[in-house]
Amino acid sequence: MIRSSIALLLLAGGTVIGPVGGFDLVVLGGRVMDPETGLDAVRNVGIQNGRIVAVTADSIYGRELLEAQGFVVSPGFIDLHSHGQDPANYELKAADGCTTALELEVGTADVDAWYAAREGKSLINFGTSVGHIPVRMAVMGDPPGFLPPTDSKANTVPATEAQVEEITKRLRDGLRRGAVAVGFGIQYTGAASRWEILEAFRAASEFGAACCVHMRYNGRKEPNSSTAALEEVLAAAAVTGAPLHVAHLHSTSIGATPRHLRMISEAKARGLDVTAECYPYQAGMTKLNSGVFDGNWREALEVDYKDILWPATGERLTAETFEKYRTSDDYAIIFSIPEAAVDAAMASPLVLIGSDGIWDPAKKQGHPRCAGTYARILGRYVRERHVLSLMEALRKMSLGPAQRLERQAPMFRAKGRVQVGADADLAVFDPAVVIDRSTYDEPTKPSEGFRWVLVNGVPVVRDGKVTSKELPGRPARGPVRD
Numbered sequence: 001m002i003r004s005s006i007a008l009l010l011l012a013g014g015t016v017i018g019p020v021g022g023f024d025l026v027v028l029g030g031r032v033m034d035p036e037t038g039l040d041a042v043r044n045v046g047i048q049n050g051r052i053v054a055v056t057a058d059s060i061y062g063r064e065l066l067e068a069q070g071f072v073v074s075p076g077f078i079d080l081h082s083h084g085q086d087p088a089n090y091e092l093k094a095a096d097g098c099t100t101a102l103e104l105e106v107g108t109a110d111v112d113a114w115y116a117a118r119e120g121k122s123l124i125n126f127g128t129s130v131g132h133i134p135v136r137m138a139v140m141g142d143p144p145g146f147l148p149p150t151d152s153k154a155n156t157v158p159a160t161e162a163q164v165e166e167i168t169k170r171l172r173d174g175l176r177r178g179a180v181a182v183g184f185g186i187q188y189t190g191a192a193s194r195w196e197i198l199e200a201f202r203a204a205s206e207f208g209a210a211c212c213v214h215m216r217y218n219g220r221k222e223p224n225s226s227t228a229a230l231e232e233v234l235a236a237a238a239v240t241g242a243p244l245h246v247a248h249l250h251s252t253s254i255g256a257t258p259r260h261l262r263m264i265s266e267a268k269a270r271g272l273d274v275t276a277e278c279y280p281y282q283a284g285m286t287k288l289n290s291g292v293f294d295g296n297w298r299e300a301l302e303v304d305y306k307d308i309l310w311p312a313t314g315e316r317l318t319a320e321t322f323e324k325y326r327t328s329d330d331y332a333i334i335f336s337i338p339e340a341a342v343d344a345a346m347a348s349p350l351v352l353i354g355s356d357g358i359w360d361p362a363k364k365q366g367h368p369r370c371a372g373t374y375a376r377i378l379g380r381y382v383r384e385r386h387v388l389s390l391m392e393a394l395r396k397m398s399l400g401p402a403q404r405l406e407r408q409a410p411m412f413r414a415k416g417r418v419q420v421g422a423d424a425d426l427a428v429f430d431p432a433v434v435i436d437r438s439t440y441d442e443p444t445k446p447s448e449g450f451r452w453v454l455v456n457g458v459p460v461v462r463d464g465k466v467t468s469k470e471l472p473g474r475p476a477r478g479p480v481r482d
């Protein structure tokens with residue numbers, strides 16, 4: 001719960017009439033849903049200077065009125081796993097109800113430069129982890145890039161003791177500069193030893209920062225199974241005390257997802273701080289020229305060449321075309337996740353939502369999860385299939401992500417809530433209509449059903465349309481310690 005430091009209300013006969021001149025903006029008569037307090041009732045929301053200053057059944061007025069009768073008013077969604085961090089991606093995210101996009105899995109090696117590049121230029125709030133992948137690439141001497149290619153030093157060369165020390169020093173530096181977590185993609189840095197990963201968890205633990213991890217192996221095939229991979233990071237969390245957040249559990253664990261949910265729940269019952277994450281699709285996406293396709297990936301992922309879609313041409317791959325494209329820098333979409341794995345993850349209270357989305361405007365390649373994750377959960381998993389309740393979905397998409405990060409980044413205590421004192425990041429949507437429109441063929445079709453989306457009190461979606469007249473996004477960042 002949060003407390004307001006703002007006391008602007010004038011009380012007249014028990015009716016809240018707002019500050020002199022009215023609130024900056026008022027959301028009138030919507031069904032306000034707050035996952036922390038459980039409030040689910042028709043309320044008016046008053047907003048002043050980017051913050052929520054009234055949530056009330058009384059009449060209030062403001063200089064701008066948004067009529068929200070029949071709509072749900074929920075906290076704006078906080079995407080824990082958003083690789084797309086540019087204006088084109090932020091527009092798609094806004095149209096999907098997302099008010100904060102966080103790059104926590106890959107992250108950055110230069111936290112100051114990452115925030116500086118977006119400050120004052122962003123439609124929605126933005127934040128990053130300091131990433132073990134880019135830090136390892138820099139320390140091992142690879143050229144910078146989004147993911148290390150399969151033949152990179154980051155993926156193939158074990159670090160010396162001095163290099164491990166340098167990697168962990170840079171992770172600590174990143175946390176001191178306000179990174180909100182530490183990111184890992186162990187499958188992309190296959191040469192990183194268990195000891196190196198443990199040292200990186202130690203660095204995160206000193207700050208109470210969550211380790212957001214794409215695990216080392218996929219699937220059920222031993223000895224390099226995703227169960228061994230989950231044991232590695234659960235052990236690292238137990239040994240070091242660092243909070244653990246398992247990225248896209250379902251796309252790594254595939255058929256073992258229900259077993260891994262049980263392992264995480266048991267670890268939690270023994271006092272470990274563990275969460276996981278999923279997106280509502282049966283296909284993943286990554287670079288074909290990456291560690292995901294090292295070794296016997298067909299056996300691990302329980303797929304064949306034909307299960308890979310190649311967005312550059314629209315074709316499905318064969319053994320021949322796989323070899324032909326393996327060294328290209330393009331994305332591959334892999335249909336590898338059973339529906340039961342998605343449903344099990346979606347229904348579990350341990351699992352939060354992260355889209356893992358990116359739309360690459362230069363390549364014109366992407367996965368529909370970038371534009372459609374949140375509307376898809378609300379439309380298909382909540383409304384049509386009843387896999388989870390509306391309030392539980394909102395918790396997984398807003399409050400849960402905020403709570404995951406507030407130890408390292410206390411500013412998240414004011415996000416993910418519709419409460420007095422919270423940041424006015426809100427999603428106002430029609431629960432009877434909201435739906436994703438993006439597809440594998442057309443990944444940038446915006447979601448429908450969001451009437452207004454507010455970022456720090458400024459509408460970035462108005463009457464169902466994204467408007468980029470103002471750029472109210474602010475850094476979502478931990479405290480900077482020198």
Ligand SMILES: [Zn+2]
Nearest residue numbers: 105214247248
């Ligand atoms: Zn990943």
